[in-house]
Amino acid sequence: MPDSHRMEPGQSGQDVEQVERALELLIQGLGLDRSDPHLKDTPRRAAEAWVKELCAGLNGPQFRLTTFPSESESDSGMVALQQIPVKSLCAHHLLPILGWATVAYVPNGQLCGLSKLSRVVDHFARRPQVQERLTNQIADFLQTGLHPQGVAVQVKASHMCMELRGVNHTGLMTTSTLRGVFREDPTLREEFMQLANNGK
Numbered sequence: 001m002p003d004s005h006r007m008e009p010g011q012s013g014q015d016v017e018q019v020e021r022a023l024e025l026l027i028q029g030l031g032l033d034r035s036d037p038h039l040k041d042t043p044r045r046a047a048e049a050w051v052k053e054l055c056a057g058l059n060g061p062q063f064r065l066t067t068f069p070s071e072s073e074s075d076s077g078m079v080a081l082q083q084i085p086v087k088s089l090c091a092h093h094l095l096p097i098l099g100w101a102t103v104a105y106v107p108n109g110q111l112c113g114l115s116k117l118s119r120v121v122d123h124f125a126r127r128p129q130v131q132e133r134l135t136n137q138i139a140d141f142l143q144t145g146l147h148p149q150g151v152a153v154q155v156k157a158s159h160m161c162m163e164l165r166g167v168n169h170t171g172l173m174t175t176s177t178l179r180g181v182f183r184e185d186p187t188l189r190e191e192f193m194q195l196a197n198n199g200k
């Protein structure tokens with residue numbers, strides 16, 4: 001189990017009541033009709049969604065990165081998972097970032113369950129984020145937890161802050177990070193990039 005808490009950007013504790021009050025102010029500030037029955041429970045309902053789901057990653061990892069020894073004597077091939085959903089929020093506008101990640105590593109004697117790769121992505125996505133930081137945090141976490149020969153992460157996502165405001169433009173942002181053998185070995189890097197780009 002890596003010392004994952006050290007990598008948390010700032011766990012100051014979440015306060016549902018305070019978020020609820022902020023959402024009441026938002027509704028007020030927008031000049032909405034407070035007597036609209038559809039808005040009656042919105043601050044509470046939305047506060048719970050923010051704290052328990054959209055920002056669930058701030059509560060620390062809800063899983064353990066359990067590892068088990070790899071069967072093969074020489075680990076040279078990569079283990080990869082494609083099309084991992086990325087559901088995040090942009091730290092600059094608090095609007096959704098939606099996309100997919102491809103995560104791969106070349107083991108160094110230790111493997112983790114494939115579903116853990118999805119959980120690592122979700123853990124770092126479920127909070128206000130910056131896509132580049134998300135990509136690096138996923139790689140750092142796997143580096144610390146698995147000590148692999150290399151790790152590679154690619155995230156492709158659309159940012160609602162770009163689609164709904166500003167340029168009002170649809171676009172896919174791609175970020176990637178390559179560590180260890182993925183950086184050193186062009187064949188492996190190519191293999192990863194093909195997987196990542198064919199995924200979605």
Ligand SMILES: [Zn+2]
Pocket residue numbers: 090091092093094095159161162
């Ligand atoms: Zn933004």
